Amino acid sequence: MAFYSRVSGSVGVITLQNPPVNALSAAVRQGIVDTMHRALSEPEVKSVVICGQNGKFCGGADIREFGANMRGPPLVPMIHLIEAAEKPVVAAIEGVALGGGLELALGCHYRIAHSKARLGLPEVTLGLLPGAGGTQRLPRLIGVPAALELITTGRHATAAEALQLGIVDEVTDHSAVDAAVKFAQSVAGKSLDARRISTYPRPRSPDLAEIFEKAMKEVRRSARGAIAPVTCVQAVHASVTLPYAKGMERERELFSTLFTSGQAHALQYYFFAQRAVSRWSTPSGARWDTSKPRPVHKAAVIGLGTMGRGISVSLAQAGLSVVAVETQEKQLLEAKQAVSGMLERSAKRRGVPLADDKIKYNCSVQAVADADLVIEAVFEDMALKKTIFQQLSGICKPGTLLCTNTSGLDIDELASQTQSPELVVGMHFFAPAHVMKLLEVVYGPRSSPEALATAMEMGKKMGKVSVAVGNCRGFVGNRMLKPYLEQAFFLLEEGATPEQVDQVLEEFGFAMGVFKVSDLSGLDVGWKVRKADGLVVPGSTGKSARIRGGSRYSPLGDLLCEQGRFGQKTGRGWYQYDKPGGRVAKPDPWLHGFLEEYRARHGLVARRIDHQEMLERCLYALINEGFQILQDGIAAGPEDIDVIYVLGYGWPRHRGGPMFYAGLVGLDKVLERLEHYHQVYPDVLGLKPCSLIRKLAASSSPPIHRWREFIQKPRSQL
Numbered sequence: 001m002a003f004y005s006r007v008s009g010s011v012g013v014i015t016l017q018n019p020p021v022n023a024l025s026a027a028v029r030q031g032i033v034d035t036m037h038r039a040l041s042e043p044e045v046k047s048v049v050i051c052g053q054n055g056k057f058c059g060g061a062d063i064r065e066f067g068a069n070m071r072g073p074p075l076v077p078m079i080h081l082i083e084a085a086e087k088p089v090v091a092a093i094e095g096v097a098l099g100g101g102l103e104l105a106l107g108c109h110y111r112i113a114h115s116k117a118r119l120g121l122p123e124v125t126l127g128l129l130p131g132a133g134g135t136q137r138l139p140r141l142i143g144v145p146a147a148l149e150l151i152t153t154g155r156h157a158t159a160a161e162a163l164q165l166g167i168v169d170e171v172t173d174h175s176a177v178d179a180a181v182k183f184a185q186s187v188a189g190k191s192l193d194a195r196r197i198s199t200y201p202r203p204r205s206p207d208l209a210e211i212f213e214k215a216m217k218e219v220r221r222s223a224r225g226a227i228a229p230v231t232c233v234q235a236v237h238a239s240v241t242l243p244y245a246k247g248m249e250r251e252r253e254l255f256s257t258l259f260t261s262g263q264a265h266a267l268q269y270y271f272f273a274q275r276a277v278s279r280w281s282t283p284s285g286a287r288w289d290t291s292k293p294r295p296v297h298k299a300a301v302i303g304l305g306t307m308g309r310g311i312s313v314s315l316a317q318a319g320l321s322v323v324a325v326e327t328q329e330k331q332l333l334e335a336k337q338a339v340s341g342m343l344e345r346s347a348k349r350r351g352v353p354l355a356d357d358k359i360k361y362n363c364s365v366q367a368v369a370d371a372d373l374v375i376e377a378v379f380e381d382m383a384l385k386k387t388i389f390q391q392l393s394g395i396c397k398p399g400t401l402l403c404t405n406t407s408g409l410d411i412d413e414l415a416s417q418t419q420s421p422e423l424v425v426g427m428h429f430f431a432p433a434h435v436m437k438l439l440e441v442v443y444g445p446r447s448s449p450e451a452l453a454t455a456m457e458m459g460k461k462m463g464k465v466s467v468a469v470g471n472c473r474g475f476v477g478n479r480m481l482k483p484y485l486e487q488a489f490f491l492l493e494e495g496a497t498p499e500q501v502d503q504v505l506e507e508f509g510f511a512m513g514v515f516k517v518s519d520l521s522g523l524d525v526g527w528k529v530r531k532a533d534g535l536v537v538p539g540s541t542g543k544s545a546r547i548r549g550g551s552r553y554s555p556l557g558d559l560l561c562e563q564g565r566f567g568q569k570t571g572r573g574w575y576q577y578d579k580p581g582g583r584v585a586k587p588d589p590w591l592h593g594f595l596e597e598y599r600a601r602h603g604l605v606a607r608r609i610d611h612q613e614m615l616e617r618c619l620y621a622l623i624n625e626g627f628q629i630l631q632d633g634i635a636a637g638p639e640d641i642d643v644i645y646v647l648g649y650g651w652p653r654h655r656g657g658p659m660f661y662a663g664l665v666g667l668d669k670v671l672e673r674l675e676h677y678h679q680v681y682p683d684v685l686g687l688k689p690c691s692l693i694r695k696l697a698a699s700s701s702p703p704i705h706r707w708r709e710f711i712q713k714p715r716s717q718l
């Protein structure tokens, strides 16, 4: 709702009240309309201020109402009522003015912002466009290029930038409401003719055609199939070709198309999923709201390779004191230089103070003795990691949380090397660790709720989205990757090329196809793991070469590694590169010849595989594993899996995540296709539909938010 008061005798103050972000719910819209009428009818009131309760102006339309029938006064006439008022209306922007919130402010005659406020039109990130006049008013106010940039990216601008662009009239370090009241008094009675943005002329400039062409090209390139950015450009285009009222009609038409699209549903689901994962729970009943994190002031990182460096940077930027350890002097020096460079670049980019002095480097593991939390990031080698955990258990002060950045090794086996296994958890970062937003926090059967809560909180402090997952081989993300990769290899055996498989996945919306990602990460990483698992059998021939443990196996990745083709780092992998470290993937005739020769050797007849089969086999095998993970209680809900896949594995956000996508396709359809492929390839375990998807499909495929009801709670000792 909205609360009305009168200040200094002549200023009517309307305060939006809908915690936590004063979203424009039906009640708030009704409140604004009612209080505006009241302010306009009171003769003593000469001007009006609109502000939000608790230091937040407005977070936009109430997204939770999107699924329901529209109630209350619509936003557009409400904003027109404000703009048409004969008394000056001033927006006092504190905290945020986003989406409909900024559109409301643009309907006011003046805008005063607090210096820490953030303003933007982030509708595009929800699969929408600003649908309350934002696409028509903003270009009229600040010009087409700046408006296009803000609307198609959805990014938040600082108050200083908003002032420079002309979105706000004044910025204050003190109370924006007080400043707005003062301002409102000063403009009372003045003409408002030049203050109504909808009356401003259409933006004109000789290079507009070129600007739109460039913007359209850019959004089509970066949108990866998302329709909202493209539609945003079309809506802004209407602001230069149509008069305001017609432009608004066009905005409404385009908004309606997006509003009912699957992409908008997926993006809005994802918005809530990303927030839901912080309310973690485990099968044993440990929960976010009953488990208190321990305070962490000093952290340590052991092993300063690719991951340890990024983790140290993230910790230092979160304000912690860090001890960084490498046992070899030369590696330590190299790491120190690299970390300093990373910190410097990051400080410049983010405009924050340099955090270099937060990190102390040391060659001895003894230096971590007084840390509150240690993150181990040495080679992926169980024997080495075990030795380090034994050492840490003896060195660290009682109560220190011991974490590992392993990509998939058994957390419990590491915990069993220590005197306090309840203090051991996995903190699985993604490369580059100071950039990637995702953190899988892995609890073992003996990890305490307090240890889990501390690692989750630590991730948040580092600016990550932390997702709590159970302990199993590969955890959630890498475990699901295995059957996906496996299918991609099988497709090559059956006649596809890496380029064909990658093209299908990129058209679906992945930033990179599976083979390009494999070249980027290094083929040797998986090879080492497979070797340690006894899966790599050099020189094996005949049928046994493609069978492991009774299931189909493709040795293609192993054979490439045996040739020294490790991907980008060696200049050759599934593709060829102009030099080692090169980044532009080119099809490699050698590889095509190698595949032909391989197929001939194994009696495989190449066939033409269509787009649909490639996509279904890769994605449905991955999704099937996701259902198995839910059934095993490794992820608490489908939202956890979807957030991991979007943030860590390049799954297109506008498709919600693999589990949401399965629901969208239809669980019975996914099940039917899995059954079909499993019949054709009975020796591929990953294609055998898991019992949870069967159960859900048999129960008329309930919506995704009800899936948890169908998961039997596995027992855990946590």
Ligand code: 3HC
Pocket (backbone or CB within 6 Å): 020, 021, 023, 059, 060, 061, 062, 063, 064, 075, 096, 098, 099, 100, 101, 103, 122, 123, 126, 128, 129, 130, 131, 132, 134, 272, 275, 276
């Ligand atoms: N509607 C409904 N709920 C919202 C909301 C909104 N617009 N914005 C935030 N919330 C909820 C969140 O779901 C969360 O709920 P929870 O506590 O139950 O999980 C709570 O408010 C707090 O949100 P955050 O955890 O995200 O809090 P932060 O302080 O980190 O961030 C924020 C605040 C920057 C406002 C962020 O929430 C945000 O980006 N919100 C969405 C803003 C947005 O996209 N607005 C456009 C809406 S569409 C629109 O306006 C259409 C119009 O053009 C017609």
Ligand code: NAI
Pocket (backbone or CB within 6 Å): 302, 303, 304, 305, 306, 307, 308, 325, 326, 327, 331, 377, 378, 379, 380, 381, 384, 388, 405, 406, 407, 408, 428, 429, 430, 431
């Ligand atoms: P890396 O090979 O780049 O670095 C490992 C570092 O550990 C080296 O600098 C090495 O000198 C150091 N080291 C080895 N023994 C040590 C000891 N006893 N004491 C101190 N330092 C020691 O490896 P990377 O890629 O950083 O991986 C580290 C861990 O992170 C592995 O467990 C890996 O599985 C995991 N991981 C890796 C990801 C990646 O993309 N590289 C992603 C997520 C997790």
